[in-house]
Amino acid sequence: MDTEPKFFETNPQSGSVGQPLDRVDGRAKVTGQARYSAEFNNLPGLVHAVLKTSDVAKGRIQSIDTSAALKEPGVLAILTHQNLPKLAKTPNDAQSKKAIGAPMGFLPLTSDQIHYAGQAVAVVVADTLERAQHAAALVRVNIAAEKPAASYEDPKAELFDPQKVQDGKTPGHTVRGNPKAAFAASPVQLTHTYVHAINHHNPMEPGATTAHWEAADRLTVYEATQGVTRTQKALSTMLGLAAEQVRVVTKYIGGGFGCKGSSWPHTVLTVQTAKAVGRPVKLSLTRPQMFTSMGHREDQTQTLKIGATKDGKLTALIHEKTSTTSPWDDYAEPNSRIINLLYACPTFESSYQLARANVMTSTFMRAPGEAPGSFAIECSMDDLAYQLGIDPLEIRLRNYAEKDPSNGKPWSSKSLKQCYARGAELFGWSKRNPKAGATHDGRLLVGWGMATASYPVHNNQGTARVRLYADGHALVQTGATDLGTGTYTVMTQVAADALWITPDKVRFELGDTKLPTAPNSGGSVAAGTVSSSIYMAAQDVWQKLIKQATQDKKSPLFRAKPADVVVEKGRMVLKSDKTKGEDFATLMKRNEMSDVEGSGNGKYGAGYESGLAAGPADSGHQDDMAGHSMHSFGAHFCEVKVDPDLGTVRVTRWVSVHAAGRILNAKTARSQIIGGSIFGIGCALMEATKRDQNFARYTNATLADYHIPVSADIPEMTVEFVNEHDPYINAMGVKGIGEISMVGVAAAVANAVFHATGKRIRSLPITPDKVL
Numbered sequence: 140m141d142t143e144p145k146f147f148e149t150n151p152q153s154g155s156v157g158q159p160l161d162r163v164d165g166r167a168k169v170t171g172q173a174r175y176s177a178e179f180n181n182l183p184g185l186v187h188a189v190l191k192t193s194d195v196a197k198g199r200i201q202s203i204d205t206s207a208a209l210k211e212p213g214v215l216a217i218l219t220h221q222n223l224p225k226l227a228k229t230p231n232d233a234q235s236k237k238a239i240g241a242p243m244g245f246l247p248l249t250s251d252q253i254h255y256a257g258q259a260v261a262v263v264v265a266d267t268l269e270r271a272q273h274a275a276a277l278v279r280v281n282i283a284a285e286k287p288a289a290s291y292e293d294p295k296a297e298l299f300d301p302q303k304v305q306d307g308k309t310p311g312h313t314v315r316g317n318p319k320a321a322f323a324a325s326p327v328q329l330t331h332t333y334v335h336a337i338n339h340h341n342p343m344e345p346g347a348t349t350a351h352w353e354a355a356d357r358l359t360v361y362e363a364t365q366g367v368t369r370t371q372k373a374l375s376t377m378l379g380l381a382a383e384q385v386r387v388v389t390k391y392i393g394g395g396f397g398c399k400g401s402s403w404p405h406t407v408l409t410v411q412t413a414k415a416v417g418r419p420v421k422l423s424l425t426r427p428q429m430f431t432s433m434g435h436r437e438d439q440t441q442t443l444k445i446g447a448t449k450d451g452k453l454t455a456l457i458h459e460k461t462s463t464t465s466p467w468d469d470y471a472e473p474n475s476r477i478i479n480l481l482y483a484c485p486t487f488e489s490s491y492q493l494a495r496a497n498v499m500t501s502t503f504m505r506a507p508g509e510a511p512g513s514f515a516i517e518c519s520m521d522d523l524a525y526q527l528g529i530d531p532l533e534i535r536l537r538n539y540a541e542k543d544p545s546n547g548k549p550w551s552s553k554s555l556k557q558c559y560a561r562g563a564e565l566f567g568w569s570k571r572n573p574k575a576g577a578t579h580d581g582r583l584l585v586g587w588g589m590a591t592a593s594y595p596v597h598n599n600q601g602t603a604r605v606r607l608y609a610d611g612h613a614l615v616q617t618g619a620t621d622l623g624t625g626t627y628t629v630m631t632q633v634a635a636d637a638l639w640i641t642p643d644k645v646r647f648e649l650g651d652t653k654l655p656t657a658p659n660s661g662g663s664v665a666a667g668t669v670s671s672s673i674y675m676a677a678q679d680v681w682q683k684l685i686k687q688a689t690q691d692k693k694s695p696l697f698r699a700k701p702a703d704v705v706v707e708k709g710r711m712v713l714k715s716d717k718t719k720g721e722d723f724a725t726l727m728k729r730n731e732m733s734d735v736e737g738s739g740n741g742k743y744g745a746g747y748e749s750g751l752a753a754g755p756a757d758s759g760h761q762d763d764m765a766g767h768s769m770h771s772f773g774a775h776f777c778e779v780k781v782d783p784d785l786g787t788v789r790v791t792r793w794v795s796v797h798a799a800g801r802i803l804n805a806k807t808a809r810s811q812i813i814g815g816s817i818f819g820i821g822c823a824l825m826e827a828t829k830r831d832q833n834f835a836r837y838t839n840a841t842l843a844d845y846h847i848p849v850s851a852d853i854p855e856m857t858v859e860f861v862n863e864h865d866p867y868i869n870a871m872g873v874k875g876i877g878e879i880s881m882v883g884v885a886a887a888v889a890n891a892v893f894h895a896t897g898k899r900i901r902s903l904p905i906t907p908d909k910v911l
């Protein structure tokens with residue numbers, strides 16, 4: 140293992156970067172002090188709204204009778220498509236949708252059209268939640284129902300090729316080399332189809348909005364969102380206001396997994412409701428409404444063809460995907476991205492097909508594309524290994540990609556071999572019986588499976604502000620959000636080390652559009668982008684103090700060139716003579732400076748070496764990154780025990796080893812990987828939302844019927860990280876771990892089930908009926 144890099148010194152007297160510092164927001168959370176978006180209850184005159192939704196998936200509203208509901212005590216208003224205050228823009232046309240940045244090209248309550256079951260048809264507002272719920276039950280909605288299309292399996296669903304849709308985001312056709320000819324000429328050919336159930340994000344905290352018009356043109360929204368800036372943009376565009384007139388605040392989030400990565404209809408409907416009643420309004424989605432209000436992972440089928448040589452070297456990969464989308468959108472998870480780059484393969488082709496059905500739009504859900512894509516490629520690699528009698532780990536090593544096959548670029552760093560080796564050692568992989576269906580524990584069948592994980596570092600940037608006070612404390616601010624994964628904690632650590640103070644001296648603030656702009660916490664970008672912004676802002680503070688020192692007659696650095704001064708262990712010292720220098724506080728006190736403020740911009744591709752040399756807030760080295768492909772990598776190892784009579788699968792051992800650049804906090808990072816792996820085990824064995832094929836309506840839209848793993852389903856998990864220095868990604872060398880944690884998990888489980896039973900199950904989730 141490498142030693143700690145020089146570019147960012149950790150402070151041993153503090154809970155320094157990399158150390159398992161306890162969550163700085165832990166106490167606020169467990170004592171109820173932490174306020175989530177539906178908990179700003181002290182706003183003057185706050186009232187409650189609930190959504191009334193349609194059970195019908197397709198049709199037109201004939202009439203809405205609100206008369207009985209309006210007579211109930213405490214009811215303030217009922218908004219429908221007939222009286223919703225008009226918006227400056229709705230996402231209902233493609234151009235406005237783009238301007239808004241909306242995930243959906245359709246806003247309920249703007250017409251009489253019903254496009255999906257669960258669509259809001261009315262918002263009911265009352266002085267208490269119970270009165271609003273009661274009144275909503277009294278609203279009579281008469282819908283002329285038509286026969287809906289339910290999914291891509293429905294012959295009524297119109298199939299189309301999204302490459303013809305010019306939105307620049309939908310994955311289209313990708314071809315590298317001549318895969319069809321290569322496949323035809325391959326001595327080993329596999330063709331398999333993989334099916335993925337609908338999954339829902341189901342964060343603990345539902346979607347929630349508290350909207351407060353402080354004046355006719357000034358709005359504050361407390362919103363359960365992964366990105367305050369994106370929400371501000373969406374709302375201000377729809378309302379026809381300037382961005383500054385809309386403030387979005389998100390101090391705490393109870394999980395998101397992607398469903399809080401965009402703004403959805405309930406948010407703007409709550410805002411318009413608050414405008415209509417002239418009081419602050421709070422709306423929290425119910426658990427069933429969470430299944431039709433904030434997207435889901437689409438139902439999809441993939442066919443993967445693998446061509447290989449007799450010694451297991453890939454020659455061709457051909458991937459096709461079909462999935463369901465809504466009547467107006469064209470989102471598809473980009474599954475082929477990971478298939479194109481995971482292994483050295485000279486040819487590749489992918490294509491996508493979408494089916495229009497009467498469903499809520501699907502959206503990104505943890506590791507969008509990589510999660511289902513890895514299920515296909517990693518199961519097929521396992522098949523190839525068995526077919527050729529090669530160990531599953533060995534076949535992956537034979538196809539190890541030394542550079543990115545999808546674009547030919549070198550990796551900025553890749554420590555996958557170390558992940559494989561360490562994972563195999565921790566798991567005891569070498570003791571595996573190569574034969575499937577041959578290992579027993581009493582009457583149970585035992586299976587061992589493994590899979591590779593990878594996730595890209597996405598191009599992103601953010602900003603932060605750091606204010607260092609002469610008394611040795613600091614205020615650090617950025618408009619990022621903390622999904623509950625530890626952003627508050629790791630950013631406190633980064634600031635503490637950069638300023639050489641202890642974490643308790645750092646006050647870190649996030650989740651507000653009044654703070655410096657940061658990207659959505661999504662796509663695993665927050666840790667790298669935000670930490671780099673803070674580090675750059677701290678460097679800006681350094682530079683200002685160095686300049687001051689070189690102009691201060693009483694400083695040992697007087698008349699030194701600022702470029703000859705470096706910061707080491709919280710001291711400004713001469714590069715040539717490190718005994719010469721002083722610390723920040725000494726300089727600031729002598730100069731009667733109460734504080735110094737710096738701002739910084741953390742950028743993708745601005746590596747730490749250039750970052751340090753560049754000085755204040757200038758890490759723009761986009762050209763540095765262009766030459767590299769940036770991804771994190773990892774490996775999962777899984778043991779299952781299968782009951783041959785009941786078909787039940789239990790995960791009994793788990794090992795994950797990942798390499799993702801610098802790990803900011805050993806404890807929160809481990810939790811993040813455990814959480815993601817459990818998320819993946821849920822997807823592998825339990826999670827499925829069932830859509831009725833006649834009514835296009837979900838039949839199990841509650842947490843009682845949509846099964847997710849509980850503690851009893853999960854064994855003790857072993858998680859390790861390979862220490863990895865990546866000088867190209869960003870100023871902190873952080874790749875991010877939010878999504879990679881679940882990539883490959885379903886395949887590792889499915890591969891273990893195959894090893895246990897000899898039965899290959901290519902349809903998720905792997906429920907007992909499929910095992911038997």
Ligand code: MOS
Pocket residue numbers: 365395396397398400503504505506507660661662663
């Ligand atoms: Mo994540 S699915 O990018 O929030």
